[in-house]
Structure formats: structure tokens, C-alpha cells
Amino acid sequence: xxxxxxxxxxxxxxxxxxxxxxxxxxxxxxxxxxxxxxxxxxxxxxxxxxxxxxxxxxxxxxxxxxxxxxxxxxxxxxxxxxxxxxxxxxxxxxxxxxxxxxxxxxxxxxxxxxxxxxxxxxxxxxxxxxxxxxxxxxxxxxxxxxxxxxxxxxxxxxxxxxxxxxxxxxxxxxxxxxxxxxxxxxxxxxxxxxxxxxxxxxxxxxxxxxxxxxxxxxxxxxxxxxxxxxxxxxxxxxxxxxxxxxxxxxxxxxxxxxxxxxxxxxxxxxxxxxxxxxxxxxxxxxxxxxxxxxxxxxxxxxxxxxxxxxxxxxxxxxxxxxxxxxxxxxxxxxxxxxxxxxxxxxxxxxxxxxxxxxxxxxxxx
Amino acid sequence: xxxxxxxxxxxxxxxxxxxxxxxxxxxxxxxxxxxxxxxxxxxxxxxxxxxxxxxxxxxxxxxxxxxxxxxxxxxxxxxxxxxxxxxxxxxxxxxxxxxxxxxxxxxxxxxxxxxxxxxxxxxxxxxxxxxxxxxxxxxxxxxxxxxxxxxxxxxxxxxxxxxxxxxxxxxxxxxxxxxxxxxxxxxxxxxxxxxxxxxxxxxxxxxxxxxxxxxxxxxxxxxxxxxxxxxxxxxxxxxxxxxxxxxxxxxxxxxxxxxxxxxxxxxxxxxxxxxxxxxxxxxxxxxxxxxxxxxxxxxxxxxxxxxxxxxxxxxxxxxxx
Numbered sequence: 001x002x003x004x005x006x007x008x009x010x011x012x013x014x015x016x017x018x019x020x021x022x023x024x025x026x027x028x029x030x031x032x033x034x035x036x037x038x039x040x041x042x043x044x045x046x047x048x049x050x051x052x053x054x055x056x057x058x059x060x061x062x063x064x065x066x067x068x069x070x071x072x073x074x075x076x077x078x079x080x081x082x083x084x085x086x087x088x089x090x091x092x093x094x095x096x097x098x099x100x101x102x103x104x105x106x107x108x109x110x111x112x113x114x115x116x117x118x119x120x121x122x123x124x125x126x127x128x129x130x131x132x133x134x135x136x137x138x139x140x141x142x143x144x145x146x147x148x149x150x151x152x153x154x155x156x157x158x159x160x161x162x163x164x165x166x167x168x169x170x171x172x173x174x175x176x177x178x179x180x181x182x183x184x185x186x187x188x189x190x191x192x193x194x195x196x197x198x199x200x201x202x203x204x205x206x207x208x209x210x211x212x213x214x215x216x217x218x219x220x221x222x223x224x225x226x227x228x229x230x231x232x233x234x235x236x237x238x239x240x241x242x243x244x245x246x247x248x249x250x251x252x253x254x255x256x257x258x259x260x261x262x263x264x265x266x267x268x269x270x271x272x273x274x275x276x277x278x279x280x281x282x283x284x285x286x287x288x289x290x291x292x293x294x295x296x297x298x299x300x301x302x303x304x305x306x307x308x309x310x311x312x313x314x315x316x317x318x319x320x321x322x323x324x325x326x327x328x329x330x331x332x333x334x335x336x337x338x339x340x341x342x343x344x345x346x347x348x349x350x351x352x353x354x355x356x357x358x359x360x361x362x363x364x365x
Numbered sequence: 366x367x368x369x370x371x372x373x374x375x376x377x378x379x380x381x382x383x384x385x386x387x388x389x390x391x392x393x394x395x396x397x398x399x400x401x402x403x404x405x406x407x408x409x410x411x412x413x414x415x416x417x418x419x420x421x422x423x424x425x426x427x428x429x430x431x432x433x434x435x436x437x438x439x440x441x442x443x444x445x446x447x448x449x450x451x452x453x454x455x456x457x458x459x460x461x462x463x464x465x466x467x468x469x470x471x472x473x474x475x476x477x478x479x480x481x482x483x484x485x486x487x488x489x490x491x492x493x494x495x496x497x498x499x500x501x502x503x504x505x506x507x508x509x510x511x512x513x514x515x516x517x518x519x520x521x522x523x524x525x526x527x528x529x530x531x532x533x534x535x536x537x538x539x540x541x542x543x544x545x546x547x548x549x550x551x552x553x554x555x556x557x558x559x560x561x562x563x564x565x566x567x568x569x570x571x572x573x574x575x576x577x578x579x580x581x582x583x584x585x586x587x588x589x590x591x592x593x594x595x596x597x598x599x600x601x602x603x604x605x606x607x608x609x610x611x612x613x614x615x616x617x618x619x620x621x622x623x624x625x626x627x628x629x630x631x632x633x634x635x636x637x638x639x640x641x642x643x644x645x646x647x648x649x650x651x652x653x654x655x656x657x658x659x660x661x662x663x664x665x666x667x668x669x670x671x672x673x674x675x676x677x678x679x680x681x682x683x684x685x686x
């Protein structure tokens with residue numbers, strides 16, 4: 001399979017062509033709607049990268065997608081397709097919220113470690129059950145994680161409406177967190193050093209996302225557990241023959257994946273909204289699938305892909321404002337095309353490439 | 366609970382079960398042939414939009430139905446291309462199709478009708494309306510049999526009856542025809558089918574297209590039968606409940622009818638008795654909504670009988686050379 005192709009073709013050229021195809025089709029959709037795609041791209045880039053305001057929002061969205069993208073990538077390495085990021089992130093939100101509401105925290109530095117613990121624990125718990133059922137009972141992880149998205153959504157609505165809601169209020173959201181839990185915003189952090197940027201939701205979590213990406217890299221390529229995960233993902237019989245316990249590795253991979261998805265709560269709930277609102281995840285769990293596929297499940301790729309999706313989210317909002325014919329759903333279409341071309345239709349490019357390179361190179365088979 | 370209320374509840378269960386049943390049988394054809402399809406929801410959504418839009422513009426529910434089937438089958442072709450011809454990941458393809466439908470319907474809908482992604486309200490003659498079966502009026506005064514006949518069996522629109530007839534038809538096709546035998550065989554052991562000189566590719570494409578056809582009817586039912594027009598995200602996860610029902614029914618047509626009716630009943634019951642009390646404990650609405658998914662997980666976990674999918678499901682077939 002892979003040994004037919006030079007490494008650079010496999011790792012760089014094919015994903016790039018797939019991505020270009022996805023954006024070409026997206027451009028055709030824009031033409032079909034009757035707008036100028038070049039102008040649309042220009043507006044998108046100006047809206048997302050043209051000012052410190054735009055960049056702040058872009059990186060804020062990107063932070064969220066790094067967490068959900070890494071979550072999908074970690075599970076992928078162990079051969080598991082975790083579609084449950086949406087539900088795990090929703091539960092992570094509950095975990096972080098409970099920590100933030102539990103005490104009148106004096107300072108965010110004290111609240112942060114416990115909030116991380118809460119978000120990770122709840123996100124991990126929601127991934128543990130599908131992981132356990134896959135490992136022990138052979139229930140297909142894709143189906144169970146889909147089901148757990150729906151069950152999680154219902155559970156969060158129940159908790160918000162019946163338990164966590166402000167008494168007497170109609171809105172299904174919690175009370176505001178105490179000042180002492182608010183993570184510092186980037187404009188505040190940079191303000192200390194005398195750098196003035198626009199006020200945006202971008203906050204300390206952006207650094208946590210980078211730490212998360214680094215730890216994921218350490219885990220996957222520099223640890224024994226990561227080796228076991230990749231071996232299991234590559235071939236289960238071979239992994240078992242090598243003495244790897246598939247039950248243990250499957251469950252651990254899912255738990256780590258769910259914890260990473262839960263971490264997005266820090267960025268959105270603790271970093272920006274300062275309260276838990278209904279459906280705070282808003283599809284970010286699913287964006288993680290596109291981000292992981294596009295980033296080839298490598299932390300560096302995930303960070304790059306997450307920034308690209310941040311650009312799409314922020315720029316798309318500005319674009320919808322300037323070109324009313326292109327509504328925000330265009331982002332969902334692009335997301336779908338990225339998943340389709342870099343994931344499902346990957347062989348559209350790979351097969352001709354293999355033919356090309358096998359013909360020109362020496363035959364080994 | 367008196368008989369009238371009970372019959373009404375059964376009637377609305379049947380109406381709510383219909384889109385699930387059509388989508389469930391759609392998935393059954395596809396998965397029995399070895400092609401996993403988690404894009405049922407997307408195909409339904411695309412069909413609901415196409416049917417609602419075309420019915421609104423043309424004034425004909427039947428043209429709407431055709432458009433719905435067309436849209437759904439177009440997505441099936443994409444799924445077939447990805448998972449059969451290009452031997453890609455079927456699950457990823459399904460995810461992509463769901464997002465594609467979700468984005469495109471809202472985008473085109475807003476662009477076409479400028480009503481926030483909705484299609485215009487359909488008039489009565491551009492919808493599928495309930496039809497009275499013979500003697501429904503006359504029999505309604507007869508005790509027990511009367512209300513059951515006139516409120517449960519009669520009075521639904523034509524697509525409900527089509528869905529019900531699809532159950533025996535699916536059973537007959539799968540288990541009593543050569544086509545069905547081959548379809549099941551490519552889902553269990555494609556190599557053997559290939560050895561017998563039958564094309565696995567053609568067989569699987571046929572299954573995927575049938576899946577598109579049925580999802581199309583299911584989607585059209587949502588926008589032109591159950592309601593009067595398309596609303597954004599109107600499937601509301603029904604395609605996933607259908608998928609759950611398919612597992613619940615262990616990939617068999619008659620149990621599929623039972624599972625879909627059960628899930629339809631849970632929904633109807635949840636709508637009618639919001640937050641009802643049982644043994645002093647109030648059951649939250651959200652629990653009723655989550656129940657189909659919880660039941661499916663329990664079934665999947667094998668605590669109540671094991672659900673075993675077709676053996677070659679999800680694996681692309683590579684012909685030996």
C-alpha cells in the first residue's frame with residue numbers, strides 16, 4: 001500500500017490535492033449560488049486575518065478545534081473512530097461548570113487545575129462507556145458514540161433545565177461564575193506587556209491547546225502506551241501476538257480521547273462565556289472529525305487544520321454579513337467537502353498516483 | 366386510559382414510526398449488502414428539502430416525492446462511489462453526507478426562498494393528505510373495532526401504507542428471490558459471490574441505490590406528509606433513530622417494523638404525556654427522548670440477545686488479480 005509511493009507523495013501531495021479538490025467544489029457551490037468565489041475568499045481572509053479583532057476570534061475558534069481534533073486523532077491512532085466528541089465535550093462542560101460553581105474561587109490559578117480535572121473526568125467518563133462496550137462486548141464504537149451524543153444531549157438539557165438553571169429564570173443556563181474562575185483574556189495578558197490588541201474571546205486556553213498538542217505527540221510517538229495504541233490501530237491480531245492487551249488499550253485510548261474533547265469547555269465555558277449555556281458545543285465536536293482527517297491525525301497537522309477551520313468560522317461569519325446569499329451554513333458545506341475528499345474519497349487521488357508512480361518506478365511486487 | 370385515547374396514541378405512533386421505518390429498511394438493504402450507512406439522516410434531510418421545495422414550486426406532492434427520491438439517490442451515488450468504487454471508509458463517507466445535506470439544504474433553501482432556510486408553506490393539494498379507507502365513517506360507531514379501524518388503520522396518507530407494504534416486500538425480496546440471496550451474500554462473503562461469477566460491485570451499487578430510494582420516500586414524507594413544508598434540520602436525528610432501530614431489529618425486516626413502531630410509540634407517548642409520573646417518580650421528558658438510544662446501547666452491549674451485523678459490513682471488497 002504505502003510502500004508503493006514515495007513518502008512525500010503519501011504525506012504531502014495527496015492530502016494537498018484532496019484539499020484543493022474540496023475547495024474547488026466549494027468554489028463551484030459559490031458560483032452556483034451566483035456569487036464571485038474569488039471575492040468571497042478575499043472577504044473571508046480579510047474578515048478572519050485582516051485585523052487583530054479577526055485574528056483573535058479565529059484563534060479562539062481554532063483553540064476549540066485543536067481540542068476536539070486531537071480527541072478524534074488520539075482514538076484514530078488506536079483504530080477507533082470516535083464520533084462522540086460532541087457528547088463528550090458537552091459533558092466536559094458540565095464537569096468544568098460544577099467545579100467553577102462549587103466554590104467562591106479566590107483566583108483562577110487555583111480554579112484551573114480542578115476545572116481541568118472536572119472537564120477531563122466528565123468527558124472521559126462519557127467516552128469510557130462506549131470504549132468499555134467496544135473492548136469487552138464488541139459493540140461497534142461508531143454506533144455507541146453516536147447514541148451517546150444523543151443521550152448526552154438529553155442529559156445536559158435535563159441538568160440545565162431542572163438542576164443548574166437559575167431559579168425563576170426561563171433561560172436554560174447556569175448563573176455566572178465568580179470572577180475568581182475567569183481565565184485571563186489574551187488582550188489582558190498582552191496588555192500587561194504593553195501590547196494593545198482588540199478585545200476578543202481568545203484566552204489562556206489557547207496555550208493549553210498547544211500543550212495538549214505537544215502531550216499528544218509525546219503520547220503517540222514517544223511513549224510505550226502510544227506505541228501500543230498505534231500497533232492496535234494497525235493490526236489487532238499482530239498487536240495481540242505482540243502481547244498487547246487490546247481491552248486495556250482500547251479503553252485507555254477512548255478515555256484519553258474523551259478527556260481531550262472535554263477540555264474544550266475550558267476555552268468556551270471558563271474562558272469566555274463564564275456560564276454554561278444550552279448547546280455550548282455547537283457542532284465543534286464534529287468539526288474535530290474534519291480537523292483530524294485534514295491534519296492526518298498528527299498534532300502539528302491538527303493545529304494547522306484547526307487554524308484553517310478557525311479562519312473558516314470567523315471569516316465565514318463576516319462573509320455571511322457582506323454576501324447575504326452565502327449564509328453561515330456554507331461553513332458546514334466546506335466541512336462536509338473536506339471530510340469527503342480527504343477522508344472518504346481519498347483514493348480518488350491515491351489510485352491514479354499509485355498507477356503513475358508504479359509505472360514510472362521499478363515494480364517490486 | 367379509555368379506548369379512544371389509546372387508539373389515537375396508536376395512530377400517532379404509526380405516523381411517527383413511518384419515516385423511521387422507511388429509513389430503517391433503507392439501511393437494511395445497504396447494510397445487508399455490506400455497506401454501512403450512517404448517512405441515512407443526511408439523505409432523508411436532502412430528500413425532505415427537495416420534496417418540500419419542488420412541491421411548493423410545482424404544486425404537486427408527487428413531483429415533490431420524485432425530487433426527494435432523486436436528491437437522496439444522488440447522495441447514495443456519492444456514498445457508493447466512495448465506499449464501493451474507491452474503497453474508502455464507509456463511516457467517514459456517511460458523516461460527510463450528513464454534513465453535506467445539512468449545509469446544502471440550509472444554503473440553497475435560504476438562497477431560493479429567502480425564508481431562513483424554510484420552504485414556503487404547502488397548500489393542502491400539494492401535500493400527501495390522509496385518506497379514508499372504505500367504510501371508515503360507517504364503522505366508527507361500532508364499539509372497539511370501529512375506533513380501531515377508523516382512527517388507527519384508516520386515515521393516514523398514502524406514504525404510511527407504502528411504508529407498511531415495504532416490510533413484506535423487503536422480506537420477500539431478501540429471502541425469496543435470487544437477487545435477495547445474492548445481496549445478502551455480498552454482505553456476508555463477497556469473495557464467494559465473486560467466485561460464482563457475480564459482480565460484487567454491481568450488487569452493492571444496487572443495494573445502495575435502493576437505500577437511496579427508500580430514504581427519499583422517508584424524507585418526502587417528513588416535509589410533504591407529516592408537515593406542510595421543509596424546516597431546517599427537520600429530520601432531528603430521525604435517521605439515527607432508524608439506524609438504532611435497524612440494530613434493535615438485528616437487520617431483519619419484520620422486527621424492523623416492531624422496533625420502529627416501538628420508537629414511534631415512545632415519541633408519541635412522550636409528546637402526549639410530558640413529564641408523567643410513575644410510582645411517585647416523575648419521568649423527565651428528556652429521558653423519554655433518550656430512551657431509544659439507551660435501548661439500542663443495551664442491545665448492542667449484548668445484554669438482551671446479541672446483535673450481530675453482516676459479516677463483511679464496512680469492508681471494501683478487493684477483487685483478487
